Amino acid sequence: MKLLTHNMLTSHVKGVTKGYPLLIKATEVKVNEVEFNSQFVSRMIPKLEWSALVQAAEGLGHLEDLSAELVADYENNEEFLKKVHKVLLEVEVVEGSLQCPESGREFPISRGVPNMLLNEDEV
Amino acid sequence: MELSEASVNAVKMSKERKKLIRKQMKSCHILLKHDGIRTASHVTKSLVVANGGLGNGVSREQLCAAMKEMGELETIIMSPHKPYAFATYSSEQSAQKAHGLLNGHLLHCGDNSVTLYLSFVDSVPCEAEEHVPLPEGLSLVEDFVSSEEEALLLAAVDWVTFDDDTAQKALKHRRVKHYGYEFRYDTNNVEKDKPLSVGLPDECVPILERCLKDGHIGAMPDQLTVNQYQPGQGIPPHVDTHSAFEDTILSLSLGSKTVMEFRHPDGRVVAVLLPGRSLLVMKGESRHLWSHGITPRKFDMVPACHPEPPAAITPDLGNPGNLTLSKRGTRTSFTFRRIRRSPCQCAFPSACDSQGAPSSLPSAPSLPRCQGDAARLEEEYVHRVYDAIAPHFSGTRHSPWPRVCDFLSSLVPGAVLADVGCGNGKYLGVNPEVVALGCDRSSALVHICAERGFQAFVSDALNVPMLTASCDACISIAVIHHFSTPERRLAAVRELMRLLKPGGRALIYVWALEQEYNKQRSKYLKHQSREPSRSPNTAEGQSEDSASPKRTVNSHGDVGITNVDRLDTEVSGPVDQRPGEDQVHHGKLSVHTNRTAFNSQDLLVPWHLKDGKGKAGKGRKGGREAGNRDVIRETALAVSKDNPSIAENILPSIGPASDCKTEPTDSNRRSTPPDSMSAKVATPNACLDSSLPSSTKDTDHARKSCPGFEAAATPAIPESSTAAAVFHRYYHVFQQGEIEKVCCQVDGVKVQTSYHDQGNWCVILVKD
Numbered sequence: 001m002k003l004l005t006h007n008m009l010t011s012h013v014k015g016v017t018k019g020y021p022l023l024i025k026a027t028e029v030k031v032n033e034v035e036f037n038s039q040f041v042s043r044m045i046p047k048l049e050w051s052a053l054v055q056a057a058e059g060l061g062h063l064e065d066l067s068a069e070l071v072a073d074y075e076n077n078e079e080f081l082k083k084v085h086k087v088l089l090e091v092e093v094v095e096g097s098l099q100c101p102e103s104g105r106e107f108p109i110s111r112g113v114p115n116m117l118l119n120e121d122e123v
Numbered sequence: 124m125e126l127s128e129a130s131v132n133a134v135k136m137s138k139e140r141k142k143l144i145r146k147q148m149k150s151c152h153i154l155l156k157h158d159g160i161r162t163a164s165h166v167t168k169s170l171v172v173a174n175g176g177l178g179n180g181v182s183r184e185q186l187c188a189a190m191k192e193m194g195e196l197e198t199i200i201m202s203p204h205k206p207y208a209f210a211t212y213s214s215e216q217s218a219q220k221a222h223g224l225l226n227g228h229l230l231h232c233g234d235n236s237v238t239l240y241l242s243f244v245d246s247v248p249c250e251a252e253e254h255v256p257l258p259e260g261l262s263l264v265e266d267f268v269s270s271e272e273e274a275l276l277l278a279a280v281d282w283v284t285f286d287d288d289t290a291q292k293a294l295k296h297r298r299v300k301h302y303g304y305e306f307r308y309d310t311n312n313v314e315k316d317k318p319l320s321v322g323l324p325d326e327c328v329p330i331l332e333r334c335l336k337d338g339h340i341g342a343m344p345d346q347l348t349v350n351q352y353q354p355g356q357g358i359p360p361h362v363d364t365h366s367a368f369e370d371t372i373l374s375l376s377l378g379s380k381t382v383m384e385f386r387h388p389d390g391r392v393v394a395v396l397l398p399g400r401s402l403l404v405m406k407g408e409s410r411h412l413w414s415h416g417i418t419p420r421k422f423d424m425v426p427a428c429h430p431e432p433p434a435a436i437t438p439d440l441g442n443p444g445n446l447t448l449s450k451r452g453t454r455t456s457f458t459f460r461r462i463r464r465s466p467c468q469c470a471f472p473s474a475c476d477s478q479g480a481p482s483s484l485p486s487a488p489s490l491p492r493c494q495g496d497a498a499r500l501e502e503e504y505v506h507r508v509y510d511a512i513a514p515h516f517s518g519t520r521h522s523p524w525p526r527v528c529d530f531l532s533s534l535v536p537g538a539v540l541a542d543v544g545c546g547n548g549k550y551l552g553v554n555p556e557v558v559a560l561g562c563d564r565s566s567a568l569v570h571i572c573a574e575r576g577f578q579a580f581v582s583d584a585l586n587v588p589m590l591t592a593s594c595d596a597c598i599s600i601a602v603i604h605h606f607s608t609p610e611r612r613l614a615a616v617r618e619l620m621r622l623l624k625p626g627g628r629a630l631i632y633v634w635a636l637e638q639e640y641n642k643q644r645s646k647y648l649k650h651q652s653r654e655p656s657r658s659p660n661t662a663e664g665q666s667e668d669s670a671s672p673k674r675t676v677n678s679h680g681d682v683g684i685t686n687v688d689r690l691d692t693e694v695s696g697p698v699d700q701r702p703g704e705d706q707v708h709h710g711k712l713s714v715h716t717n718r719t720a721f722n723s724q725d726l727l728v729p730w731h732l733k734d735g736k737g738k739a740g741k742g743r744k745g746g747r748e749a750g751n752r753d754v755i756r757e758t759a760l761a762v763s764k765d766n767p768s769i770a771e772n773i774l775p776s777i778g779p780a781s782d783c784k785t786e787p788t789d790s791n792r793r794s795t796p797p798d799s800m801s802a803k804v805a806t807p808n809a810c811l812d813s814s815l816p817s818s819t820k821d822t823d824h825a826r827k828s829c830p831g832f833e834a835a836a837t838p839a840i841p842e843s844s845t846a847a848a849v850f851h852r853y854y855h856v857f858q859q860g861e862i863e864k865v866c867c868q869v870d871g872v873k874v875q876t877s878y879h880d881q882g883n884w885c886v887i888l889v890k891d
Contacts, residue, residue: 005578008539008560012588015153020590043537044558102149104174104238107588112573115566115581116588120498121157121178121206123586 001098001114003056004088007048009114011100011107013122018102021052024059025106026096031062034089041081044088045074057087143227150174150240154207162242168197168218169211169247172225173240177424178206180235183447186210189230189239193221200247201447203424209247218243258385258393260407264339267402268330273377277455279326280349297356303346304462306367311476313346313367315462323347323459330375331459339404340371344459352381352417354451360386360416365467365475368460372405375459379452382423385413388473396425399454411471425449490607490725497607504727504853505605506564512730512850513567517547526880527600528553530630530887538595541622543584544602548572551579557596562587584615587622594622597629601883603862604633604854607725612855613865616888620872623890628875631866632883636721636856645882647718715854724858727851857884 011019050070057063064083071080097106098114107116150173154160160171175186183201190196190210194217200209212218226241257263268276280300302323304313323331327347334340346368350358363372376397383403385393393413397403405415425447467477474480491497509516527550534540536556545551545561546568552559552575561579563569572579582588584602597619606612619629638645715726862884863874876887 001580002578004558005560005580008590008593009580009588010590012586015149015156040537040556047537047539047558102146104146106236111570113566113569113580116562117564117581117583118586119178121204 001093001109001112002089003053003060003091004044004048005114006056006093006098007053007088009098009116011098011102011105012116013100013103013105013118016100016102019100021049021056021101022098022107023101024056024093024096025099026060026093026109028093028095029060029062030092030094031086031090032092034085036082036085038078038081038085041085041088042075045070045084048088053087057091060091060093062087062091146238147173147226147240147242151242154242158205158207160207160244163245165243166215166219166222167243167245168213168215169209169244170218170221170241171244171247172208172210173242174206174237175230175239176205176207177201177448178204179232179237180448181208181230181232181237185230185232189225189228190221193217193224198247202248209244211247255393257395258387258409258413260405261385261395261409261413262404263395263397264337264402264404265398266400267333268375268377268400270400272330273400275326276324276330276375276457277377279324280351280455282351297353297358298351300349301347302349303344306346306348311364311367313462315464318345327457327459334373334402334459339373339402340459340461342369342461344373344461346460346462348458348460349455350458351453351455352451353453354421355419357417357419360384360414362412362414362474363410363460365411365469365471366463366477369463370406370410370469371461372410373459374403374405375457376401376403377455377457379454380423380425380449381417381451381454382425383415383417385409385415387413396423408471411469412474421451422448423451494608494611497611500607500853501605504851508730508850508852509565510567513547513565513571516730517568517571520547520549523549523553524600524632524880526878526885527598527630527632530596530598530628531557534596539593541587541589541594541597543587543597543599543619543622545569545572545577545579546601548575548577548579550598550600551575551577560589585611585618587618589622591621592624592627595624595627597622597627598631599629600632601634603631604856605852607853607855609865613868616866616872617869620869620888620890625890627890629888629890630885631862631888632880632885633857633862634854635879635882635884636724636858637879638720638882641879647882721856725853725855728854730850730852859884862886 006022006024009020009022011022013019051068054063054066054068057066064087066083066087071077074080074084092112093109094112096109098109098116099106105122107114109115151162154162154171154173162171172186172190175181177183181201183199186201186208187196187199190199193212195213196217197211197213198209199211210218210221212221222241222243225239228239230237230239282298282300301319302321304315304318306313323345324347331340331343335343352358376399378399380396380398380401383395383397385395387393395403409415467475469475469478472478472480491500531540531550531554534554534557538557540554540557540559542548542550542559542561545563546565548561548571550559551561551572559577561569561572561577562582562584563572563579564581564583566581569579569581580588584599584606599615599619603612603615606615616631619631623629635645638647715721715728717729859879863877863886866872866874866886866888871891873889873891874886875889878885
């Protein structure tokens, strides 16, 4: 699970109102090499919940000195975009879980795949 | 001024405490809202433990262990599937202590951890016990063999022959081995003139002599079937063929206990706990009329304290009782039977093949009448199937459909795309400029996506864990037709639209009832006309990437559509007389014959998994050759009024069906006559009162037996033909105009385009 994906996921347990962002509990993380496309990264940024990304990256120990606030004029800041690229697309949680911040319910991540299926009584 | 350490700590604690109180209040609120449980604000002797229930994966032992430490514990009540438990202490003091120490406590249960929230309650549900008798003719003898004997018997089985069995491995079926005579699935009977070269192992002899001596049987059995079940494996409900075997059937449970469910034609279900080393004796009604099966699962709900043997576990109807979860281990059953040499003349002709009934009595489903039924139907006939066939399925799904690609290519770079029901990720890489996220209900398929480098997660299409209005576009290709009620299909569309931002677009493809459109037959039908005997398995021809993956005229041959105005006009019904949706409502699900036109909207479509073809299909037809080696052909479901439940297990049908049990009527060993059974509570899986569909085809086929519902493992001796495995998937195929009607029921959504593409009805929707 890349952090880009994590940024889009939320807890959907019944009754939970503040299920985003999910807390990451990682037991295995890897960093892949992914081809850098500055335009792609640039386009992604406005779609992200920036603070959730920073929080997640920090939690994994891969903050890469990304600032808590978005840099102004990031489209032209290649260095910045490269850092974002790494955090967003290269860092991957292989094993661990995603935890609902409100109910504590954990969703396992196994071989890079989060299992977000709910039980009958959580739906 | 600096804060002292103490007051800093006090502030810290108070923050955590506030958080805990908040969460606890939330749990109280949820308990009240969903379960009507009122919590008390004063101290009482009883507590409700939220998150400490069987539904949370917490076992009775685990909870008891945690709670006992707090004081004298009187009772613990755990209802099946509930996410809470009740505990009553003998004093308020103990309860208060428990509350203080366990509220907010993280309880570790194996792989699982839960945070408990405790609240006082004025009352707890009361327990009542129901006594349910075992089926007539059934009895259970505990401790029939010693541990040493058990070990000897288990060692006597040589499983080596099976390790090469790819189909068995791929399908994760229980292992089966026969001695004496082989049971054949194509005839659903034994080859009585061809005994196997291997007779019953010597180790069985003392055990059988004991059975004789104890009066369970009158003559030595000459056939043995050994079944080995891993946790999560089972066997579909069935009645052992009357004409094949004599009355009494014995089954020894070794290695682990399990719960076996007996179903009577009138709808009664009795779940029976079979302890390890016990002997089940099945005679009379329990052997001839009741079906028996083992639900494939990893945990059973069993009585907490060992009940008076033998125990029938009663259906729990709001009766909490003292249940606990029991994890399954590997169970090996030895089923001894005696070949019947003359026609059966039992008193149960409705189930008797010697007296005219179809020889196999698989359970067959009908349309669900409630959410629970629907979910269960889909679990059996969609989810389990995809998980089992995932690699094979993925191998046949490699060419993205052009018009779907068109939609994907039309998205602006940087668009966020959700593919709900992404399968093997076929569409996730089509447009590399978009951010594609896939989700699917099948974990096996999602892992295939991950292996291919795509981002995907496991989720249900009715409840996608993404924020509202987070996507620029969504696709749902060949997904919604797997939902078994109109409400669920509508809910699926709603959920898809919820994900969209205003102005976002969704593309939906569903299989069409009308496979011929504008005089063009779909590829699905076309393959049939070209080569009638080939590939029995082409599930959705339109999605099958066989002969010509390149664009053909046909894929654009769907003229005469995409006129939005058309949607405003009254939708014309299909040309032939097809059952309308209301008619189908009470209907029965028929099994479709691949490569032919659909004759009903709700059906089960066979998928043939050829032995050894668990890997991706090769060649033109995805590597599946029909041939005379295929023992199984599409057949109508043999349906009998006598098996009124939804099949627990639609694992393919190869291998011996039965795991039969018998009961002693007059034994001195610890067996008790059926009517003195005491029963504790448990909930058998899916005791649904579904009526059976009538067979759409002749009963001849039925006699050849619906393989779909028999057990699934390869026959012991390779000399038998390589039977193929058949799975059935549930589909609701859509009539012209139907998907648009569903979409129009969703607020804030407009149908932008609609068209027919190779046997599918397709819509593009826009969110306001």
